Amino acid sequence: MFTQTQSRLPECEIHTILSNPRRRAAIKELCSSPGTISVRDLSEVIAATETGQTPAPRNVRESVYISLHQTHLPKLHELGVIEYDRELKEVYLLDAAKDLDRYMDVVTAFGITWGGYYRSLGVFGLAVVVAALAGVPGLAAVDPLLWASGFLGAFSLSTAYQLWTDRWNVLRNLRR
Structure with missing residues (x-):
């Protein structure tokens, strides 16, 4: 026991x-x-x-x-x-x-884990920034710093959403 x-x-x-x-x-x-x-x-x-x-x-x-x-x-x-x-x-x-x-891995509303979501977002963001730096048509038209800032914003919004949906657990852990 x-x-x-x-x-x-x-x-x-x-x-x-x-x-x-x-x-x-x-x-x-x-x-x-x-x-x-x-x-x-x-x-x-x-x-x-x-x-x-x-x-x-x-x-x-x-x-x-x-x-x-x-x-x-x-x-x-x-x-x-x-x-x-x-x-x-x-x-x-x-x-x-x-x-x-x-x-207990937390699963998003879309059926993937948050860890999988963040890894996918990170890899996709990295690929877009590298492609923009390499001059890939369409992606190179936007400054790579702007792409990187956009994906950083996506990470921030995703984290805020995750914390909001799991707020009671987060608050409980902060009180410990």
């Missing part, structure tokens, strides 16, 4: 946690929430994600609720990743969840 005095979750426990899609979904949802969330709200979000329907069918919502309440949330609580009040049926993320971050 994980105790608050340990600085890191054992890797085998991380893999156990992340091996289940509902636990991953619960952690992802808790990371995007500013604080405590009810088990009912959490189960509704996960059920909607699983079915692609809002609201999800009642039997799916009930199934998700029961599995979270009886299995997944107690397991995450036992490992020290969340605080789960079984009586109030409320849950919130603990500091130990940051050990899971590097194993």
Whole structure:
């Protein structure tokens, strides 16, 4: 069992946690929430994600609720990743969840990871600037410094967007 005095979750426990899609979904949802969330709200979000329907069918919502309440949330609580009040049926993320971050790659709305997006933007930007410096027709008509500034602006706007969409997790990490 994980105790608050340990600085890191054992890797085998991380893999156990992340091996289940509902636990991953619960952690992802808790990371995007500013604080405590009810088990009912959490189960509704996960059920909607699983079915692609809002609201999800009642039997799916009930199934998700029961599995979270009886299995997944107690397991995450036992490992020290969340605080789960079984009586109030409320849950919130603990500091130990940051050990899971590097194993949970964040995917953009377009289905690629942010890391893949930034690498692609960087390689494309570099190729355009080099092509402009090499005199490729069309690209050479624009000053390479302007191209570089444009891609730097794209990086800045992308970063601002990413931070805004993940603001609750960023704020939570800043408070630690």
